[in-house]
Amino acid sequence: MKSGFVVPTDLDPIERHPKAVGPGERMRMHNHMCYGCGEDSPNGLHLEIYAGEGFTIRASMEVEPHFEGGPGVLHGGILTTAFDDVMGMAPLLVGPSAVTVHLEVDFLRPIPVGSTLELSATLLGRQRRKLYTEGVAHIGDPDQPVAVAHAIFVSINAREHFAEHLDKSQISDEYKQRLSRP
Numbered sequence: 001m002k003s004g005f006v007v008p009t010d011l012d013p014i015e016r017h018p019k020a021v022g023p024g025e026r027m028r029m030h031n032h033m034c035y036g037c038g039e040d041s042p043n044g045l046h047l048e049i050y051a052g053e054g055f056t057i058r059a060s061m062e063v064e065p066h067f068e069g070g071p072g073v074l075h076g077g078i079l080t081t082a083f084d085d086v087m088g089m090a091p092l093l094v095g096p097s098a099v100t101v102h103l104e105v106d107f108l109r110p111i112p113v114g115s116t117l118e119l120s121a122t123l124l125g126r127q128r129r130k131l132y133t134e135g136v137a138h139i140g141d142p143d144q145p146v147a148v149a150h151a152i153f154v155s156i157n158a159r160e161h162f163a164e165h166l167d168k169s170q171i172s173d174e175y176k177q178r179l180s181r182p
């Protein structure tokens with residue numbers, strides 16, 4: 001597998017946050033209108049995302065007919081979106097919210113419509129505010145990945161980061177309340 005992504009060799013060690021979701025438990029939904037994991041997003045992927053052991057995250061996704069890109073196969077952008085969301089949950093195992101600054105995907109094999117895609121993410125370590133993650137997807141045989149992804153997330157202060165955009169949220173009132181709590 002060829003990947004141009006370079007994971008720094010001097011990443012700082014990470015520790016699971018004492019309040020992080022336990023292994024096997026569903027990750028808390030960060031936004032119920034999120035296109036990736038929000039259960040109320042009208043056209044979203046509705047990913048159910050679970051914490052794994054250590055610094056891992058996992059999710060399954062049914063490859064629905066309307067996710068088609070090439071004939072009979074999953075659209076690459078949909079797969080990338082799924083990776084973004086599943087990998088984006090990994091930083092929550094060690095601390096506060098983080099947003100994607102870099103995401104790249106190696107597409108190894110076509111993913112047929114009708115298959116069940118198993119996605120996993122591992123938080124590799126941090127360097128200051130940057131959190132490095134790796135994602136893997138397979139459709140049955142974990143030893144035969146269909147795609148591999150690498151991403152960098154940067155931790156943010158959610159209140160400040162989203163402040164000027166809250167009015168555009170589909171649930172702006174809820175968010176304004178949530179982010180105004182001390």
Ligand SMILES: CCCCCCCC(=O)SCCNC(=O)CCNC(=O)[C@H](O)C(C)(C)COP(=O)(O)OP(=O)(O)OC[C@H]1O[C@@H](n2cnc3c(N)ncnc32)[C@H](O)[C@@H]1OP(=O)(O)O
Nearest residue numbers: 030084085088089097099100101102127128129130152154
């Ligand atoms: C729980 C949530 C799950 C959600 C899953 C979905 C996740 C998403 O899709 S989030 C949406 C997409 N992402 C965004 O909108 C983020 C847009 N970017 C930004 O707002 C800003 O770049 C922001 C706030 C993240 C960082 O800006 P700022 O605070 O000024 O920090 P800045 O100094 O530029 O960067 C911090 C570090 O990241 C590095 N960095 C920034 N961008 C990149 C990049 N594209 N590639 C590599 N490194 C980068 C910087 O070099 C710096 O590293 P170092 O510590 O070595 O100096």
